[in-house]
Amino acid sequence: MVAVVLLFLLSCCSAYANDSSFEASGSTLLPLRDSTIRMVREDLKITIRGKEARIDVEYVFVNDGPTKTITVGFVTPPAFGDVSEKLQSKPQIKNFTVVVNGKKLVWKIRKVTPAERSQNLHLYAEDFVYLFDATFPRGRTRVKHSYRFNAGSSVDAPIHVPYRLTTGTHWQGGSIDTFRLTVDGGKGRLVGVPATFIGDTVTQLPWKPTGRAVRADSVGYDHYYDDGPRQPDVVWSVENGVLVLEQFNFAPRQDLMVTLHSGLSLYERAIMSADHAWIARLSCVELKELRSWLEMTLSFASGSDDRDYDIDRKVLAIVKQAKVKNQCR
Structure with a gap:
């Protein structure tokens, strides 16, 4: 058969x-x-x-x-x-x-x-x-x-x-x-x-x-x-x-x-959110992905005085603090 x-x-x-x-x-x-x-x-x-x-x-x-x-x-x-x-x-x-x-x-x-x-x-x-x-x-x-x-x-x-x-x-x-x-x-x-x-x-x-x-x-x-x-x-x-x-x-x-x-979803939420307290609760993997997106977007800034990227710089600083607090490698 x-x-x-x-x-x-x-x-x-x-x-x-x-x-x-x-x-x-x-x-x-x-x-x-x-x-x-x-x-x-x-x-x-x-x-x-x-x-x-x-x-x-x-x-x-x-x-x-x-x-x-x-x-x-x-x-x-x-x-x-x-x-x-x-x-x-x-x-x-x-x-x-x-x-x-x-x-x-x-x-x-x-x-x-x-x-x-x-x-x-x-x-x-x-x-x-x-x-x-x-x-x-x-x-x-x-x-x-x-x-x-x-x-x-x-x-x-x-x-x-x-x-x-x-x-x-x-x-x-x-x-x-x-x-x-x-x-x-x-x-x-x-x-x-x-x-x-x-x-x-x-x-x-x-x-x-x-x-x-x-x-x-x-x-x-x-x-x-x-x-x-x-x-x-x-x-x-x-x-x-x-x-x-x-x-x-x-x-x-x-x-x-x-x-x-x-990290795109995290990046979009971070840029649109007025309250960034939630970032401190992210896992180390999420913080890594979010940081990667922030650094990528900041690479398009014309200089440190480019005001269009102020929110990206602010969020990146918060992410770095969270990585230290969470003891991320």
Whole structure:
């Protein structure tokens, strides 16, 4: 029996200021015509360094039926927006690898076919698909895959890493027995993750930081999706370590967005605020980000007597005092 599985890697190109950035969105494996294989575990790790994101995923599947050979596809549209035709002519996913039960598989790339588009899975003629054949014997099968992509064009702009979770509900039973998400944004970063999932706006997700990390709600904001629901963000000030989330019998009804925030939100609040007492309560990571933005804007001043930047100088002095008081390095 041959079934077809699609893993969507939805990438898009967006512009920040005068620069262009490529954003890719991965997803949980999606079966098209198979209903006898269960996903019992998904371990997803998102690592962001500079402007690049790396996705590492490991799945454990259980096949309760006979051995099956499955054609697996990873789909990604070309870059679009303010980009060259050359960039639009190829996928923007880099270093794509897939391993099934310890064996690294060979894959090929082609365009999505009309028959695949007719499955009503929001596929388009321009899409590319990575294809490989894998065998799922009766019992457990481990599938690993990884890839990298450019998630931003400027260190001053927020970096967004979307990931589609909802496709995990298409396996037998409609849920993932154990789902574990690890977010590694690097040292000294402001990491935005979902505070709740759509459909449950009361229960806060049990994020567990490792290392030194504290909540930094002053720069949180909401993400909006095409269908309208709102995802409240919670922002963590991470000096070192990672953020970990575990869910059991997980039937996701919304997709994931991870954001590395810059100090722009803090800067805007500081410049517009008449009361700056809140600055003293910021974490060391927030103070670092705010100072970076203040020093950048002051670099445009024509001189120390440029009155247009008086508020920037005032806030910078407050930030420096707060860093000393909070014993920030």
